[in-house]
Amino acid sequence: xxxxxxxxxxxxxxxxxxxxxxxxxxxxxxxxxxxxxxxxxxxxxxxxxxxxxxxxxxxxxxxxxxxxxxxxxxxxxxxxxxxxxxxxxxxxxxxxxxxxxxxxxxxxxxxxxxxxxxxxxxxxxxxxxxxxxxxxxxxxxxxxxxxxxxxxxxxxxxxxxxxxxxxxxxxxxxxxxxxxxxxxxxxxxxx
Amino acid sequence: xxxxxxxxxxxxxxxxxxxxxxxxxxxxxxxxxxxxxxxxxxxxxxxxxxxxxxxxxxxxxxxxxxxxxxxxxxxxxxxxxxxxxxxxxxxxxxxxxxxxxxxxxxxxxxxxxxxxxxxxxxxxxxxxxxxxxxxxxxxxxxxxxxxxxxxxxxxxxxxxxxxxxxxxxxxxxxxxxxxxxxxxxxxxxxxxxxxxxxxxxxxxxxxxxxxxxxxxxxxxxxxxxxxxxxxxxxxxxxxxxxxxxxxxxxxxxxxxxxxxxxxxxxxxxxxxxxxxxxxxxxxxxxxxxxxxxxxxxxxxxxxxxxxxxxxxxxxxxxxxxxxxxxxxxxxxxxxxxxxxxxxxxxxxxxxxxxxxxxxxxxxxxxxxxxxxxxxxxxxxxxxxxxxxxxxxxxxxxxxxxxxxxxxxxxxxxxxxxxxxxxxxxxxxxxxxxxxxxxxxxxxxxxxxxxxxxxxxxxxxxxxxxxxxxxxxxxxxxxxxxxxxxxxxxxxxxxxxxxxxxxxxxxxxxxxxxxxxxxxxxxxxxxxxxxxxxxxxxxxxxxxxxxxxxxxxxxxxxxxxxxxxxxxxxxxxxxxxxxxxxxxxxxxxxxxxxxxxxxxxxxxxxxxxxxxx
Ligand code: SF4
Ligand code: SF4
Numbered sequence: 079x080x081x082x083x084x085x086x087x088x089x090x091x092x093x094x095x096x097x098x099x100x101x102x103x104x105x106x107x108x109x110x111x112x113x114x115x116x117x118x119x120x121x122x123x124x125x126x127x128x129x130x131x132x133x134x135x136x137x138x139x140x141x142x143x144x145x146x147x148x149x150x151x152x153x154x155x156x157x158x159x160x161x162x163x164x165x166x167x168x169x170x171x172x173x174x175x176x177x178x179x180x181x182x183x184x185x186x187x188x189x190x191x192x193x194x195x196x197x198x199x200x201x202x203x204x205x206x207x208x209x210x211x212x213x214x215x216x217x218x219x220x221x222x223x224x225x226x227x228x229x230x231x232x233x234x235x236x237x238x239x240x241x242x243x244x245x246x247x248x249x250x251x252x253x254x255x256x257x258x259x260x261x262x263x264x265x266x267x268x269x
Numbered sequence: 270x271x272x273x274x275x276x277x278x279x280x281x282x283x284x285x286x287x288x289x290x291x292x293x294x295x296x297x298x299x300x301x302x303x304x305x306x307x308x309x310x311x312x313x314x315x316x317x318x319x320x321x322x323x324x325x326x327x328x329x330x331x332x333x334x335x336x337x338x339x340x341x342x343x344x345x346x347x348x349x350x351x352x353x354x355x356x357x358x359x360x361x362x363x364x365x366x367x368x369x370x371x372x373x374x375x376x377x378x379x380x381x382x383x384x385x386x387x388x389x390x391x392x393x394x395x396x397x398x399x400x401x402x403x404x405x406x407x408x409x410x411x412x413x414x415x416x417x418x419x420x421x422x423x424x425x426x427x428x429x430x431x432x433x434x435x436x437x438x439x440x441x442x443x444x445x446x447x448x449x450x451x452x453x454x455x456x457x458x459x460x461x462x463x464x465x466x467x468x469x470x471x472x473x474x475x476x477x478x479x480x481x482x483x484x485x486x487x488x489x490x491x492x493x494x495x496x497x498x499x500x501x502x503x504x505x506x507x508x509x510x511x512x513x514x515x516x517x518x519x520x521x522x523x524x525x526x527x528x529x530x531x532x533x534x535x536x537x538x539x540x541x542x543x544x545x546x547x548x549x550x551x552x553x554x555x556x557x558x559x560x561x562x563x564x565x566x567x568x569x570x571x572x573x574x575x576x577x578x579x580x581x582x583x584x585x586x587x588x589x590x591x592x593x594x595x596x597x598x599x600x601x602x603x604x605x606x607x608x609x610x611x612x613x614x615x616x617x618x619x620x621x622x623x624x625x626x627x628x629x630x631x632x633x634x635x636x637x638x639x640x641x642x643x644x645x646x647x648x649x650x651x652x653x654x655x656x657x658x659x660x661x662x663x664x665x666x667x668x669x670x671x672x673x674x675x676x677x678x679x680x681x682x683x684x685x686x687x688x689x690x691x692x693x694x695x696x697x698x699x700x701x702x703x704x705x706x707x708x709x710x711x712x713x714x715x716x717x718x719x720x721x722x723x724x725x726x727x728x729x730x731x732x733x734x735x736x737x738x739x740x741x742x743x744x745x746x747x748x749x750x751x752x753x754x755x756x757x758x759x760x761x762x763x764x765x766x767x768x769x770x771x772x773x774x775x776x777x778x779x780x781x782x783x784x785x786x787x788x789x790x791x792x793x794x795x796x797x798x799x800x801x802x803x804x805x806x807x808x809x810x811x812x813x814x815x816x817x818x819x820x821x822x823x824x825x826x827x828x829x830x831x832x833x834x835x836x837x838x839x840x841x842x843x844x845x846x847x848x849x850x851x852x853x854x855x856x857x858x859x860x861x862x863x864x865x866x867x868x869x870x871x872x873x874x875x876x877x878x879x880x881x
Contacts (some may be wrong), residue, residue: 145592
């Protein structure tokens, strides 16, 4: 099982949204599961509000980058991320997008949308959009797409607990945000 | 077994340095290299061994400090970005002749793309020019291993060794088995040998001869020899890869079912290329494809031009990063398989901008008010983004704002009405390369205003301390050098400090400075307000956030959005009004003074107070 695991995920957003943090959490979850992991990140000038893109490859890979039409999934922290980085996706890949309008679901290449900005305001954590979208992603991919993700909600929770050990308030907030996104899937009743 | 740890390429390099007994590490920050020294400092913090870890004032100084450590028998390293090596190149060229005692590794991180640099230059060419060996890692894991090889190679041949990672190595993360850092104390011993360490030109000739002999031997050093990746494959064609392109190519060759068909070799040491390898390739294959970044260094060392396909034959692009999709296309064409055509991104994405509430934005706005028709030379840092505000006309390289300002002055000085010149430079950049240029401007009576954007940190690269902060890389307390004193020491007679958040005062100070400069030569204004995201800052900020709101008087003219471009100010076209994004707004309160119609106000305040 471990030997055959291969998943490639693109995470896009703009500087300041916490794209790197989400990438790290997923990468740590992969290691926890015993998989190898290879990521590539944007640093420097672009981090000042510009487009930020991460590649995450779980399994045995030798290149840090994902080729177009090779990604299994996309997390877009900005609505524009889907049109901007959709070219990375395989024909049957999934995408989870932060945007206001409801879901467009196409059975071939499923797209799930959640108003993570709105939810972040509702839980009084305006900067938690990244974790809400991550929670939502794990929710939809595990429930609507027969567990197509290499890790589970519990894995991510465990990673957060490790990463934020000793920072009680931050950890509590982070888990609230992750859960808010995770539960949103059920609320939207997309199954 | 210790658990594998997720590590950034730069952390892996720092770990490699630690594991191999590096006791002096120096650097000047620059993307993509910055996290090497930061990670080394973090590891050092966990221990208490007497290592020296420092951010130097610039790359040349960093290089020379680490080099002297090596001359004293210690293992040392200096890290920088590729354009930083230009600054240290003087020292590098000479150190190659003199050689080393303790292992000395020069880490120069390249940025094909470029993602965060002025050029795509290939540091391996610098290694070639200096005549030192260079290692080209394909991943964080290999970069860590190569540090060990680099130290060995350096000590075996008494020569500086370059490690050349690229952005995709530095800023990739992999799961890596943490090492066992042991303390290997070494005897410090500087052997006086003036004929070597202070060689005169006559001796340099002999040193040059010796250097050439070393290079010959290094070109057959077994540990850095090219590696055959797929032993079974047999064909009249072969592929040579190096660096990150090797990582891409390994995956692609498998995906295209070429792994068992076309022999592939990975070069670990692009210069000097192993002589036996060159002969073997030329004797064995009719056609050879070379895929490397960014210049064709391996390619130019392969003698038989007719058989080689690469940058020189334009089979491989000469400009830009070799993305895996590009490598796939090149290999497909070379192997005669149908290449997959894929449309990449058409949407350019969001352009970067200064943070909401960044003090630089206020300073730039003020500069445009004080010298509306001026020439605005600028420099390297977050403030390069003053481009968006039309307050940055030139960006050449570190420190050039000051000397370019002088150049513009001399070019225009005989005109009837020469333009005002207002240059901007960051605090760290001023220390790095601005000081000699300012001395020159004082001597030459250059009429210009230099605005030193002093946010008490090196912001763009992750907030490393500047010499004014008085803090070291590991957080230790050090001496500090005040910018005012330095400016005055350069001979500048007009030197004032103001917080750009006090926008109106700042504008009138700038106007005074411009007026002064027209008659008397250089005037310096230090624009002082800390960077908003400076993580080093422990003391509470002096500035209390201002709650701003837009009143009904706003008619959506868009002046603040166009001329101030704070990302928290959003034009709501439907409502003909500007909205303030409460998540982004940092409460600098500067927009209150920017709106020409006084329709941005402090929340809950009597509005008449704000109208001047
Ligand atoms: S990081 Fe600091 S200096 Fe850079 S744009 Fe933001 S506030 Fe300005
Ligand atoms: S106060 Fe005004 S200028 Fe400052 S961050 Fe907020 S919106 Fe931007």
